[in-house]
Amino acid sequence: DSVPDNNEGNDFNFDGIPDQTYTGVDTDGDGLDDGYEGSDVNDGFDVNDEINDPANDLPDTDGTEDVNYRDLDDDGDGINTPDEDANGDGDPTNDDTDGDGTPDYLDPTDGIDTDGDGVPDATDLDDDNDGILDVVEDPNTDGDNDPLTNPTDTDGDGIPNHLDIDADNDGIPDNVEAQTTDGYIAPSGNDSDMDGLDDAYEGSGNQGLTPVNTDGTDTPDY
Numbered sequence: 001d002s003v004p005d006n007n008e009g010n011d012f013n014f015d016g017i018p019d020q021t022y023t024g025v026d027t028d029g030d031g032l033d034d035g036y037e038g039s040d041v042n043d044g045f046d047v048n049d050e051i052n053d054p055a056n057d058l059p060d061t062d063g064t065e066d067v068n069y070r071d072l073d074d075d076g077d078g079i080n081t082p083d084e085d086a087n088g089d090g091d092p093t094n095d096d097t098d099g100d101g102t103p104d105y106l107d108p109t110d111g112i113d114t115d116g117d118g119v120p121d122a123t124d125l126d127d128d129n130d131g132i133l134d135v136v137e138d139p140n141t142d143g144d145n146d147p148l149t150n151p152t153d154t155d156g157d158g159i160p161n162h163l164d165i166d167a168d169n170d171g172i173p174d175n176v177e178a179q180t181t182d183g184y185i186a187p188s189g190n191d192s193d194m195d196g197l198d199d200a201y202e203g204s205g206n207q208g209l210t211p212v213n214t215d216g217t218d219t220p221d222y
Contacts, residue, residue, distance in 0.1 A: 097123040098196070099135055114163050117191060124196030126208060127162050130175040131187065131201040132222070133208040134162040167222055177222035178211040 072080050095104045107122045114121055115129035127134050138152055138161065151160035155169035165173050179185065188200040201208045211220035 098125050099133070101135075115196075117196060119191070119194055119196040121163075125206060126197045126201075128165050128174075129187070129196075129198065130165055130173065130178070131185075131198060131209040132174060132178050132211060133197070133206075136208065136211065137161040137167065174211075174222040175209075178209045178220070180212055 096102065096107075097104050098107070100107070104123065112121050113119065113124070114127045115124070117124070117129055121127045125133055151162065153160050153164070154167045155164070157164070157169060161167040165175070167174050168177075170177075175187065176184065185200050187198045190199045191197065192199055193202075195206060197206055197208055211222055213220045
């Protein structure tokens with residue numbers, strides 16, 4: 001009948017339109033036609049509810065009951081997924097601005113900017129502006145390098161290390177304890193590339209400060 005088999009499919013809701021049909025519509029702007037992204041037969045049930053195996057449920061990052069492939073804003077941060085393509089390669093799924101292991105399009109933010117530097121925490125390399133990268137202040141105990149999940153709070157004050165300017169609560173700012181006294185570099189107050197890391201600590205590859213460990217234990221001074 002000249003119609004490719006993968007376009008014929010079934011018509012479970014009897015609307016006269018095969019359930020898997022090339023429509024030219026790409027709701028979430030990811031380059032894949034909605035007709036090939038999943039099965040939603042318009043029967044009043046959420047797509048995930050129609051899958052018996054929870055392990056295979058389709059992802060819904062922001063919990064809006066609109067699965068990612070049909071959600072314009074997968075992480076619910078107010079920025080449409082296609083607009084989170086930071087490197088401009090046409091693929092918003094491979095950008096991780098803050099290097100925390102969670103791509104920008106799945107990295108939720110409610111607009112919080114802890115250090116007030118104009119860069120939201122979700123894309124800020126250094127949320128508390130102490131010169132130590134967030135991924136360094138999270139010792140990766142949960143294996144994902146993301147301080148938002150199972151965050152480390154050394155002093156138990158309810159403020160995770162990556163947001164705490166004095167992680168061990170000894171009265172000395174982390175920015176000072178992370179450096180040697182004679183080699184101390186003060187923050188410049190400038191962030192020319194707007195990545196959240198002060199220009200004074202950019203160095204090679206935006207590595208930030210390497211925290212000093214005076215006594216050689218596995219815990220840095222800060």
